[in-house]
Amino acid sequence: xxxxxxxxxxxxxxxxxxxxxxxxxxxxxxxxxxxxxxxxxxxxxxxxxxxxxxxxxxxxxxxxxxxxxxxxxxxxxxxxxxxxxxxxxxxxxxxxxxxxxxxxxxxxxxxxxxxxxxxxxxxxxxxxxxxxxxxxxxxxxxxxxxxxxxxxxxxxxxxxxxxxxxxxxxxxxxxxxxxxxxxxxxxxxxxxxxxxxxxxxxxxxxxxxxxxxxxxxxxxxxxxxxxxxxxxxxxxxxxxxxxxxxxxxxxxxxxxxxxxxxxxxxxxxxxxxxxxxxxxxxxxxxxxxxxxxxxxxxxxxxxxxxxxxxxxxxxxxxxxxxxxxxxxxxxxxxxxxxxxxxxxxxxxxxxxxxxxxxxxxxxxxxxxxxxxxxxxxxxxxxxxxxxxxxxxxxxxxxxxxxxxxxxxxxxxxxxxxxxxxxxxxxxxxxxxxxxxxx
Numbered sequence: 001x002x003x004x005x006x007x008x009x010x011x012x013x014x015x016x017x018x019x020x021x022x023x024x025x026x027x028x029x030x031x032x033x034x035x036x037x038x039x040x041x042x043x044x045x046x047x048x049x050x051x052x053x054x055x056x057x058x059x060x061x062x063x064x065x066x067x068x069x070x071x072x073x074x075x076x077x078x079x080x081x082x083x084x085x086x087x088x089x090x091x092x093x094x095x096x097x098x099x100x101x102x103x104x105x106x107x108x109x110x111x112x113x114x115x116x117x118x119x120x121x122x123x124x125x126x127x128x129x130x131x132x133x134x135x136x137x138x139x140x141x142x143x144x145x146x147x148x149x150x151x152x153x154x155x156x157x158x159x160x161x162x163x164x165x166x167x168x169x170x171x172x173x174x175x176x177x178x179x180x181x182x183x184x185x186x187x188x189x190x191x192x193x194x195x196x197x198x199x200x201x202x203x204x205x206x207x208x209x210x211x212x213x214x215x216x217x218x219x220x221x222x223x224x225x226x227x228x229x230x231x232x233x234x235x236x237x238x239x240x241x242x243x244x245x246x247x248x249x250x251x252x253x254x255x256x257x258x259x260x261x262x263x264x265x266x267x268x269x270x271x272x273x274x275x276x277x278x279x280x281x282x283x284x285x286x287x288x289x290x291x292x293x294x295x296x297x298x299x300x301x302x303x304x305x306x307x308x309x310x311x312x313x314x315x316x317x318x319x320x321x322x323x324x325x326x327x328x329x330x331x332x333x334x335x336x337x338x339x340x341x342x343x344x345x346x347x348x349x350x351x352x353x354x355x356x357x358x359x360x361x362x363x364x365x366x367x368x369x370x371x372x373x374x375x376x377x378x379x380x381x382x383x384x385x386x387x388x389x390x391x392x393x394x395x396x397x398x399x400x401x402x403x404x405x406x407x408x409x410x411x412x413x414x415x416x417x418x419x420x421x422x423x424x425x426x427x428x429x430x431x432x433x434x435x436x437x438x
Contacts, residue, residue, distance in 0.1 A: 021053040021222040031337045032064025032097040035237045037071040054082040063096025073104040082106045082207040109190040110179035117176030245282035246340040250348045252276025287333045295326025303356040385415045
């Protein structure tokens with residue numbers, strides 16, 4: 001009887017332990033960037049502080065920035081809870097940086113109809129397998145980056161008991177395999193159609209963490225809690241999209257230029273400043289080419305010079321060409337997700353060109369417009385001499401007395417005069433008798 005009660009109590013305790021276990025889940029869908037690195041690092045810290053059974057990272061990525069990838073790998077390898085990377089849903093991929101992240105996980109799994117591979121590092125904007133830069137320094141640098149990546153993934157593969165040979169092929173040859181092939185080659189540990197299926201398969205597995213502590217997973221009846229990005233992270237993720245960053249930079253430039261041409265407008269200047277700073281912040285997290293920056297700046301200078309120099313449109317045409325080439329060169333990543341699309345670039349170049357031509361037109365019109373205030377506004381008006389001009393004196397114009405100087409012969413009091421110019425140095429109006437030609 002006592003033995004039966006003990007067995008029942010033991011079963012109850014085990015059942016309760018399984019029911020009480022929690023698995024934290026996050027979804028990383030897109031480019032690996034600083035926002036993704038922060039999101040994963042926070043998830044690891046949260047799982048540790050709340051003593052979660054494990055952290056599940058559902059991954060679908062084309063790759064991303066190497067610096068962010070390194071940060072993610074350090075977060076996973078230093079985690080005090082088991083970290084599971086699950087390439088899902090069907091159709092997802094773990095390419096480039098995604099391979100490194102998957103290898104660094106304590107447990108790697110993939111959904112059916114997914115793939116992993118193409119981890120060749122890119123340098124200077126070259127596609128994997130394409131001709132590298134002709135310079136010796138570029139070739140040496142590419143070799144260093146490749147060897148460093150191979151050494152890193154081999155070390156991780158050995159610590160996780162995964163296929164180091166295939167990992168090297170993924171880097172050197174951009175090898176790519178399906179989930180089924182990855183399971184056969186010991187690249188991953190499981191294939192699971194759903195998260196629930198994966199939790200069932202993982203139940204009872206012993207995981208050794210990097211600090212040599214061991215953890216037996218209790219996931220069969222675990223509650224999976226999904227944590228989304230914070231509003232700040234979602235906002236930064238949107239801003240760091242290359243298309244958004246490029247548009248913000250262009251809008252900011254237009255706002256600042258409009259404010260400079262029309263001082264006192266305030267709103268365009270403030271909005272432009274915010275957009276420009278935000279755009280520069282976003283570009284700082286992306287692989288950009290400094291030459292692209294310089295060409296865009298040169299284009300703006302050409303547009304400004306068009307106002308000052310009569311070039312018959314040559315400067316404007318040069319500005320449009322420099323803006324287009326600079327915009328195309330600005331992003332140097334081979335990944336489409338890390339470049340502004342050609343459609344967006346062409347659209348913004350047309351908008352920028354139209355804006356500057358509009359502003360230039362306003363500036364030229366303002367230069368030709370007759371002054372409405374000050375001494376310059378008096379040119380062309382008529383008045384009478386009140387104090388003889390010998391050659392300087394005083395005239396009366398529209399009820400106001402002005403100091404003036406006769407351009408020709410001295411003029412007597414009461415002589416009708418016409419203002420023909422301004423002497424800015426002596427603050428005098430230049431006048432001639434009304435009956436004389438101007």
